[in-house]
Amino acid sequence: MTAYFPLPYVVFGVTGRTGAAAADALLRAGQAVCVVVRDPAQGQPWAERGAEVAVADLTDLASMTKAFSQVQGAYVVSPQQYTREDLFEIADVIADTTARAAVAANVPRLVALSSVGADRDSGTGWIGMNRSFEQRLGATGIPTTFLRAAYFMENWMPMVGHAMRSGTLPTFLAPAQRAIPMVATVDVGSAAAALLQEERTGTSIVTLSGPKDYAPNNVAAVISAALRKPVDVAVLPEAEWPNALADAHFSKAALAGFTEMTRSLNDSHIDIKSDPNAVEWAGTTTLEQVFHRLTLT
Template sequence: MFVIFGAGGNVGKVSAAALRRAGRHVRAVVRSVAQADALAQIGCDVALADLHDRAAVARALEGAHAVQILCPVPRHHDDPANAMRGMIDVSVEALRANPPPHVLALSDYGAEHVSGTGITTLFHYLETQLGTVDTRLTFLRAAEHMHNWARVLPLALSKGVLPSLHHPLEKHFPTVAAQDVGALAAQLLLDGEPPQHSPRVVSIESEERVSVIDVARTIGELAGRPVMPHAVPREQWAAMLEGAGLGEQHARLIVDLYDAHNAGRIDVQAGVSERRFGPTTLAQALAAIVPHSAAQSA
């Protein structure tokens, strides 16, 4: 049994589908009934579980041969960092009580840093806590997801301006498509070879690094209208994020993350990570979301 937490998300649904194509028995763990139908249709057993619910998480783990774990940042929580640490604690407690042979954690570039990296420090906490589980561990650290640009696409297409916290605009940084992360996660779960080191740390990004200038140009080409990149001044970041609906503490996590990004701290951990490269290009990833946003902004 392969248990996939977050199976309704962009990464988890790809992992679940890949494992089903490989003929594996999959339990897809989701938070809502609305996410269940598509997974049931491909032959997954579906379990409902909130990662704050110890009993539900424990039930989802029963009979697991391998587990893919994801703890999302609770966007609408007043204290998202504390809430995410709570989900991690619940998950790790359940795994310690009933450890499967293999646990793969979806993590982030920069997760080796103890502090000063905003949201990424929560993935450091995830990795550290999972280190207390008596199992084979794989940490799959992904670069910034390409689909994150969907959050600002309506503004970019309506105003012709792409706001960015990446400074300077010409700086190249790693990104990756969610489907490539999900596909690699499934491959690593299916890998029966024992790792040379535990935990096994694997990084994934696309084959080509990009700049915000590249992103704006690609969006413009796909939408058939000019889009100019704009570096949002550092002093305006918090107000902009809170104006977009984030709470003060969530905005602070993102501000700290991009300060670390711009300082060059969010990257592959040299000498530790096995490096993998996803085949999906920025243009291919954005082509799946730009037309929909363009139609909404028309």
């Protein structure tokens, strides 16, 4: 009798949070998984859990096509290179290579990480890279779900450390009392895994937020409760953003992209409900759970 080995789901981005969460969710569901890494050493922990490991460069068509071959579906991401002046151009190369490789390998379906605001054709800064990713993959004809995530809860982590030390939570989001959708990256990965396992035809869009919206004031209250000491909010004026981000080592182009994106978040140009074609999903992980897991244990 011939043994049957199911084709794997291939997962990119496992060195980041959403890819790792997607691969973890698939493995926990008993699915065959192939993780894609640039350095074989990065795949070792996944190999120990029973995953296959493929090595590929996101800008190399041959290695990408090989990674996509003989799979049930793929979770794809376009990591953004914030230290480079040509980060938008590199994102275009990654989008093009991913699309061409997926076609060449005849991938049956894709789930692609995107962002709320990708439906807007301008004024979104960094999110323009997600829009390009969507457009290039959408042109392939491969059934694709674009998973447009809300503001990552983990984006707060650098500011949380400051709040723990000083009692003040700096924020780029304004006004401090306005709540916006946020999502934990573990929920993004779980949603990606669930979408990969669905039988879908055609292209679809899913927006993903958390179980509730949060304002900077809410974030400060969560930290205050955990630390058992007062935490105040300090909204940073735009003129102070470059200094506040100095440790991130953004290129000039990346800083300009961040600035435009954040302005659009603050004036609601970026809005999770702006695309009538999107289906709304909600994760289950709260901001309290994210902070407890990452900083307060």
